Structures are given as structure tokens and as C-alpha cells.
Amino acid sequence: EKKYDKGLAKTRKTFSERMNELFANFRSVDEDFFEELEETLIGADVGFETAIRISEELKQEVKLKNAKKKSAIQNAIIEKLVNIYESEGIEENNALNLQQNELTIILFVGVNGVGKTTSIGKLAYQYKNEGKKVLLAAADTFRAGAIDQLVVWGERAGVEVVHGDAGGDPASVVFDAVRKAKEQQADILLVDTAGRLQNKVHLMKELEKIKRIIQREVPEAPHEVLLVLDATTGQNAMVQAKQFKETTDVTGLVLTKLDGTAKGGIVLAIRNELHLPVKLVGLGEGIEDLQAFNPTEFVYGLFK
Numbered sequence: 001e002k003k004y005d006k007g008l009a010k011t012r013k014t015f016s017e018r019m020n021e022l023f024a025n026f027r028s029v030d031e032d033f034f035e036e037l038e039e040t041l042i043g044a045d046v047g048f049e050t051a052i053r054i055s056e057e058l059k060q061e062v063k064l065k066n067a068k069k070k071s072a073i074q075n076a077i078i079e080k081l082v083n084i085y086e087s088e089g090i091e092e093n094n095a096l097n098l099q100q101n102e103l104t105i106i107l108f109v110g111v112n113g114v115g116k117t118t119s120i121g122k123l124a125y126q127y128k129n130e131g132k133k134v135l136l137a138a139a140d141t142f143r144a145g146a147i148d149q150l151v152v153w154g155e156r157a158g159v160e161v162v163h164g165d166a167g168g169d170p171a172s173v174v175f176d177a178v179r180k181a182k183e184q185q186a187d188i189l190l191v192d193t194a195g196r197l198q199n200k201v202h203l204m205k206e207l208e209k210i211k212r213i214i215q216r217e218v219p220e221a222p223h224e225v226l227l228v229l230d231a232t233t234g235q236n237a238m239v240q241a242k243q244f245k246e247t248t249d250v251t252g253l254v255l256t257k258l259d260g261t262a263k264g265g266i267v268l269a270i271r272n273e274l275h276l277p278v279k280l281v282g283l284g285e286g287i288e289d290l291q292a293f294n295p296t297e298f299v300y301g302l303f304k
């Protein structure tokens with residue numbers, strides 16, 4: 001809880017400052033107000049579409065309910081932000097799709113430097129602490145250093161890392177890892193993949209190949225394909241999300257480095273514009289700094 005609050009401090013500060021500014025000169029809900037509201041929301045990185053949507057919905061509501069009081073308007077804005085998250089009924093699925101008494105396979109995708117390896121290490125640590133048997137697969141054989149880095153995280157978390165040589169075939173690493181996970185009756189296999197190959201088609205083919213290898217052994221896997229995004233990159237993260245959505249079936253997002261940015265509003269932009277749930281958030285560099293994302297808490301946190 002505390003960590004969650006602390007990790008969002010920068011986002012909250014900027015967001016609440018902007019909102020306070022907006023309401024400091026509040027006189028009436030006129031066209032100027034809605035224009036300022038849109039600017040405020042866009043400035044808070046919730047995205048253009050999201051800002052317009054909230055503003056339009058608020059206009060309707062103000063008309064219907066004849067709401068004029070500052071507090072009523074503020075509450076309505078909070079409600080609409082939460083709704084963006086709840087409207088599609090996917091919110092209960094914020095939790096990862098873990099199999100009971102069977103092997104769960106989670107694929108991690110995303111460009112280099114976003115925090116993929118770190119997030120895998122943190123998650124491995126959490127599951128290990130819950131008493132689960134965890135295995136990691138170092139299928140990013142493309143980036144120099146990626147394997148070593150995952151091995152280090154494996155040591156920290158106290159879990160085994162299946163890997164081959166740098167430059168090797170990622171699919172064969174995945175094959176070995178899935179076999180091993182089955183042999184050892186592991187609960188969870190987390191697979192690190194290459195973020196950037198020669199081009200998008202190549203990346204797509206590689207990910208498809210990895211999936212086919214997995215499905216030969218475990219037909220209904222991977223149970224999650226998590227796209228890792230760096231929140232500090234703001235709108236750039238949105239662009240990456242769009243591209244990866246075209247490349248593979250992403251089931252959810254891991255938004256990292258929220259502690260280092262005031263651009264946390266991006267969570268709402270992603271939800272509204274890409275219809276992908278944020279499942280985990282990275283709130284620091286430490287092994288315990290990864291948490292399940294709670295949208296309602298997040299939005300209310302912005303107005304604290």
C-alpha cells in the first residue's frame with residue numbers, strides 16, 4: 001500500500017497541482033471551463049481521446065443534473081476516470097491468469113530498456129516467496145548481456161534460469177525451458193523475449209515461433225503475453241503498445257518506472273485508447289517494487 005502511494009507521488013503531485021489550478025479560478029461550467037479541463041487532462045498525459053471523452057461526458061452530465069457546484073464537478077471527473085477503467089468489464093481481469101495445479105506460462109515482450117528483465121526478476125521473487133516453483137527462460141538471445149542479466153535476477157530471486165548461448169536460437173531455449181518446467185512440475189515459467197530484431201516482421205515471426213513451440217507442449221499456453229512499457233516515455237509508450245498489439249496478441253501490460261515519472265496518467269490513455277489492462281506496475285528498482293495494479297486506487301490516489 002505504502003509503496004504504491006510512494007511510487008505514484010510524482011504523478012499525483014503534478015496531477016493534483018494541475019487540477020487545483022483548474023479549480024482555483026472556478027466560476028462556472030462554461031465552454032472555457034471545458035476547454036481548460038481538456039488542456040489539463042491532456043497535460044496530465046491521459047491522452048487526447050481520453051481527455052475529450054471525459055469532457056464530453058461531463059458536459060452531458062452537467063446538463064442532465066444541472067450540476068454547478070465545484071465539488072460535484074470534481075467528483076464527476078473522478079467517477080469518469082474510474083469508469084474508463086471499469087466500463088469494459090475487464091477490470092476483474094487485472095489479476096494474472098494463473099492456472100491452478102498446472103503449469104502457467106507467461107511471455108514477456110517489449111523493447112530494450114523498458115524493464116522487462118527486472119520485472120521478470122521481481123515477479124519470480126514474489127511467486128517464489130508464495131511457495132511456488134518458478135522457472136525463467138532467457139529467450140532474449142539477441143541483445144548482448146540479456147542472458148547474464150536474467151541469470152543475475154534468477155540468483156537474486158532464488159530461481160533457476162534456463163538459457164543457451166548468446167546469439168543462439170530463442171525457440172530452442174523456450175523448448176528446453178518448457179520441457180524442464182514440466183519435468184520439474186513447476187508452477188510458473190516466465191519467458192524473456194528479444195525486444196528488437198531486424199524488423200517488425202522478423203519480431204512477429206520470432207514470437208509466433210516461440211508460441212508454437214510452447215503450444216506443442218502446453219496447448220492452451222501462453223496464459224499471458226505481457227507487454228512491458230516504460231511509463232517515463234509517456235506517449236512513446238503508447239506508440240510501442242500500438243505496434244506490439246499489431247505484432248502479437250498482448251493480454252496485458254506491465255507499466256514500469258512509475259516512481260520516476262509524473263506521466264502516470266498514461267495508464268488511462270492506454271486503457272481508453274488501446275483497451276489493454278495494466279496488470280502490474282513497477283514502482284522502483286528493488287526486488288519488491290512490483291505490484292498488482294488497482295485502477296480505482298490509482299485514480300483516487302491522483303486526487304489525494
Ligand code: GDP
Nearest residue numbers: 112113114115116117118256257282283284285
Ligand atoms: P529490459 O532491457 O527491458 O530487460 O530492461 P531492464 O530490466 O534491464 O531495465 C532497464 C533499467 O530500468 C534498469 O536500470 C532497471 O533497474 C530500471 N527499472 C526497471 N523497472 C523499474 C522501475 O519500476 N522503477 C525504476 N525506477 N527503474 C526501473
